[in-house]
Amino acid sequence: MIENLTPILVGTLGAATPLVFAGLGELVAEKTGVINLGVEGMMLIGAIAAFAAAVSTDGNLAVGLIAGALAGALASLPFGILTLSLGANQAASGLALTIFGLGLSAFIGQGFVSYSLSGVKPIAIPLLSKIPLLGPVLFNQDIVVYLSFVTFGLVAWVLAKTRLGLVLRAVGESPEAAHAIGYPVIAIRYGAVLFGGAMAGIAGAYLSVVYTPLWVQNMTAGRGWIAVALVVFATWKPARLMLGAYLFGGMTILQLHAQGLGVAIPPQFLSALPYIATIVVLVLISRDRKLLQLNLPASLGKPFIAGG
Amino acid sequence: MARKESPCMMTHMTNDKTVDLAGKASERPHVEPRLSLQHITKRYPGVVANDDVSLTVMPGEIHAVLGENGAGKSTLMKIIYGTVQADGGQLMWNGRETAIANPSAARALGIGMVFQHFSLFETLTVTENIALALDAPFDLKALAVRVKAVSERYGLPLDPNRLVHSLSVGERQRVEIVRCLLQDPQLLILDEPTSVLTPQAVRRLFETLRQLASEGVSILYISHKLHEIQDLCDSATVMRGGRVTGHANPKQETTGSLARMMIGRDLPICQSPEYTGDSRFALEVRNLSAVSVDPFGVSLQNISLNVQRGEVVGIAGISGNGQAELLAALSGEDSVDYDNVILDGIPVGKLDAGQRRDLGLAFVPEERLGRGAVPAMSLADNAMLTAHRQAGMKHYGLLNYAATREFAKRCIERFDVRCNGPQSAARSLSGGNLQKFIVGREIMQAPKLMIVAQPTWGVDVGASAFLRQTLIDLSRSGVGVLVISEELDELFEICDRIAVLSEGRLSAAMPKEQTNAESIGLLMAGKAEKEVA
Numbered sequence: 001m002i003e004n005l006t007p008i009l010v011g012t013l014g015a016a017t018p019l020v021f022a023g024l025g026e027l028v029a030e031k032t033g034v035i036n037l038g039v040e041g042m043m044l045i046g047a048i049a050a051f052a053a054a055v056s057t058d059g060n061l062a063v064g065l066i067a068g069a070l071a072g073a074l075a076s077l078p079f080g081i082l083t084l085s086l087g088a089n090q091a092a093s094g095l096a097l098t099i100f101g102l103g104l105s106a107f108i109g110q111g112f113v114s115y116s117l118s119g120v121k122p123i124a125i126p127l128l129s130k131i132p133l134l135g136p137v138l139f140n141q142d143i144v145v146y147l148s149f150v151t152f153g154l155v156a157w158v159l160a161k162t163r164l165g166l167v168l169r170a171v172g173e174s175p176e177a178a179h180a181i182g183y184p185v186i187a188i189r190y191g192a193v194l195f196g197g198a199m200a201g202i203a204g205a206y207l208s209v210v211y212t213p214l215w216v217q218n219m220t221a222g223r224g225w226i227a228v229a230l231v232v233f234a235t236w237k238p239a240r241l242m243l244g245a246y247l248f249g250g251m252t253i254l255q256l257h258a259q260g261l262g263v264a265i266p267p268q269f270l271s272a273l274p275y276i277a278t279i280v281v282l283v284l285i286s287r288d289r290k291l292l293q294l295n296l297p298a299s300l301g302k303p304f305i306a307g308g
Numbered sequence: 309m310a311r312k313e314s315p316c317m318m319t320h321m322t323n324d325k326t327v328d329l330a331g332k333a334s335e336r337p338h339v340e341p342r343l344s345l346q347h348i349t350k351r352y353p354g355v356v357a358n359d360d361v362s363l364t365v366m367p368g369e370i371h372a373v374l375g376e377n378g379a380g381k382s383t384l385m386k387i388i389y390g391t392v393q394a395d396g397g398q399l400m401w402n403g404r405e406t407a408i409a410n411p412s413a414a415r416a417l418g419i420g421m422v423f424q425h426f427s428l429f430e431t432l433t434v435t436e437n438i439a440l441a442l443d444a445p446f447d448l449k450a451l452a453v454r455v456k457a458v459s460e461r462y463g464l465p466l467d468p469n470r471l472v473h474s475l476s477v478g479e480r481q482r483v484e485i486v487r488c489l490l491q492d493p494q495l496l497i498l499d500e501p502t503s504v505l506t507p508q509a510v511r512r513l514f515e516t517l518r519q520l521a522s523e524g525v526s527i528l529y530i531s532h533k534l535h536e537i538q539d540l541c542d543s544a545t546v547m548r549g550g551r552v553t554g555h556a557n558p559k560q561e562t563t564g565s566l567a568r569m570m571i572g573r574d575l576p577i578c579q580s581p582e583y584t585g586d587s588r589f590a591l592e593v594r595n596l597s598a599v600s601v602d603p604f605g606v607s608l609q610n611i612s613l614n615v616q617r618g619e620v621v622g623i624a625g626i627s628g629n630g631q632a633e634l635l636a637a638l639s640g641e642d643s644v645d646y647d648n649v650i651l652d653g654i655p656v657g658k659l660d661a662g663q664r665r666d667l668g669l670a671f672v673p674e675e676r677l678g679r680g681a682v683p684a685m686s687l688a689d690n691a692m693l694t695a696h697r698q699a700g701m702k703h704y705g706l707l708n709y710a711a712t713r714e715f716a717k718r719c720i721e722r723f724d725v726r727c728n729g730p731q732s733a734a735r736s737l738s739g740g741n742l743q744k745f746i747v748g749r750e751i752m753q754a755p756k757l758m759i760v761a762q763p764t765w766g767v768d769v770g771a772s773a774f775l776r777q778t779l780i781d782l783s784r785s786g787v788g789v790l791v792i793s794e795e796l797d798e799l800f801e802i803c804d805r806i807a808v809l810s811e812g813r814l815s816a817a818m819p820k821e822q823t824n825a826e827s828i829g830l831l832m833a834g835k836a837e838k839e840v841a
Binding site: 162163166167169170173174176177178179180181182183289290293294295298 | 390391410411412415423427428429430431432436439440441446601602603604
């Protein structure tokens with residue numbers, strides 16, 4: 001049993017890592033009251049930028065990740081200008097960003113279709129990786145997976161324990177009150193949007209440089225949308241977002257293994273399973289109005305215009 | 309926490325003009341005014357919010373800024389607190405000309421502000437809310453201890469770990485005040501601080517303010533309530549239409565003379581004639597209970613009430629004690645059991661708002677723009693929204709626009725609505741004129757029962773008096789009138805009986821002669837505040 005379970009769990013972590021990065025970034029942005037539906041587009045732009053950078057530096061992972069982060073942040077900038085400085089509708093601007101990212105990454109990616117990278121080897125952490133079941137799953141992973149653990153810890157700590165986190169939450173709760181006591185609401189939201197962009201970029205970079213080290217058009221395959229959905233699923237709590245990401249990653253991997261084992265279920269249904277599960281969970285969560293209202297950033301999606 | 313000696317004591321006078329302006333400076337020649345505004349002007353498109361405004365506040369002085377809604381008081385305070393920049397004039401702080409660029413600069417100088425609409429964050433704790441406004445190192449545990457200490461010292465009991473959404477309005481105001489006090493302010497600005505407090509809470513607030521003043525803190529107290537200003541303040545600056553109309557010592561003035569400075573004429577008084585007609589129940593509420601689905605809402609608990617034709621019944625209480633939920637159940641926005649709400653003898657609890665209106669209900673909600681009227685639509689179109697059920701407004705199901713315009717025109721004339729005619733957009737009217745239009749629209753439909761929430765909120769004194777008299781006259785024409793209001797003075801002026809809504813429970817409606825503001829205040833405070841007190 002364990003011999004079957006271990007590869008599934010190991011795969012789960014890999015499949016979930018892009019969701020962790022993109023979801024945490026989106027979570028921070030939404031905490032300040034900005035909903036960015038452009039995650040899919042930013043991930044794609046990050047993915048192609050990272051792939052291009054890695055290819056031209058003989059597969060340098062660090063360069064790839066940094067390029068992905070920068071490209072993602074850069075992609076989120078026009079969204080920030082539209083929604084924060086100009087007060088445009090956040091949903092429409094985010095959708096436009098996704099469509100733009102899809103097209104731009106495909107255009108740039110034309111020249112990179114034939115390339116492939118060697119991928120990244122897992123790093124086994126001494127002693128810890130020898131723990132049965134848990135060891136190979138948690139402590140024999142590539143460095144980016146470890147980085148996702150660290151990022152989660154940082155985001156959770158900053159949001160819960162620091163003044164920065166308190167200010168981020170306050171801006172999302174009531175930008176008017178935050179403005180009245182003297183916080184630069186727009187600048188704080190810019191920071192959160194750019195952070196969200198950078199994280200989406202890293203998520204894309206992981207896909208194109210580590211997870212499947214090659215460039216395929218639209219290779220994110222809806223993961224950006226899942227990340228957006230996960231934030232609601234997690235009711236804006238980082239720990240629940242991790243749980244959601246691993247659940248979803250697990251479904252994806254399980255579906256592959258089930259097909260491999262010849263389970264007599266149509267493969268199309270199995271591929272759809274993670275998405276169906278997401279919808280079911282979202283419906284269940286949305287029924288609990290109390291839970292949602294206590295955690296939902298009250299200003300989510302509403303433009304803030306200073307003055308008056 | 310020892311209060312620092314104010315630095316202005318040491319600085320010598322640098323500006324003779326300042327001293328001339330300060331009435332008190334000649335008595336205490338060595339004290340600089342804490343704050344001196346000279347010829348402040350602020351223009352907005354179409355209005356001059358502040359026109360050549362000057363005022364002076366001394367250390368330890370409680371200085372009132374008195375004026376009606378729209379007199380420019382709030383704009384002036386925003387200029388002092390740095391949220392708005394003046395177009396012209398000088399601001400002297402402790403004798404030095406100072407420019408206050410933003411609220412943090414104001415706080416750094418020692419200016420604290422308690423906002424009229426609180427600037428608190430609902431889902432954060434008391435301590436977190438206070439930490440956001442302090443520049444001190446981030447240590448929530450140590451801060452909670454300080455919050456507790458300061459709140460006890462000034463008689464403002466607070467639990468630092470409670471979430472703000474679970475606090476009463478009075479407690480929220482304490483959070484704002486404690487937040488200011490932790491910054492060691494030299495000047496504290498309070499913008500209409502008592503509009504949401506019970507009479508008892510007001511008295512306690514005044515004690516706190518006097519204690520602060522005796523420690524050298526200057527206080528700017530913005531209000532339109534004359535007796536409060538006479539009770540609390542040493543001096544007053546009166547504003548009207550953006551200009552200063554006088555400086556006065558409120559203790560040496562009568563309410564009449566202050567009112568004349570404030571509105572330019574005598575305070576109007578309402579007349580309540582006897583009613584001798586048919587006094588059947590226009591409304592009966594029987595054992596109404598409703599669980600709130602909103603986590604920030606209040607559940608109604610076993611509410612019973614009746615309103616007879618020919619009387620005005622008032623429901624006092626601080627907003628957030630079930631007012632919104634009760635209004636929703638009465639207006640038909642929420643569905644309850646048939647027998648919970650009986651309109652003119654007919655059980656209507658499960659009927660929707662439109663069906664209840666068909667049976668003779670008229671309803672004026674608290675939010676004028678957005679619920680009482682559609683802001684971007686013309687007055688004529690807004691009239692049609694509820695008056696379409698009147699004869700002649702529809703023809704084979706199609707709207708008769710000429711009749712609607714005529715209806716709106718009559719309403720504008722009869723209720724003295726100042727506007728550019730039936731085609732003006734609802735949002736272009738001032739609060740008072742829009743309210744007159746909405747109330748008029750409902751009255752012209754000859755209701756059997758009229759429910760009005762906060763009839764004069766944000767309305768100037770003249771229009772308020774008109775609206776109050778209109779409601780009394782309506783009741784005397786044989787209509788039951790139910791008024792929900794936070795303003796106790798208003799309820800005592802117009803109501804025949806008054807009940808109190810507190811934490812979703814309604815007290816028995818007492819004839820006005822058999823009760824007083826004091827006992828109503830105790831009922832308003834309810835259980836929760838008595839425990840902390």
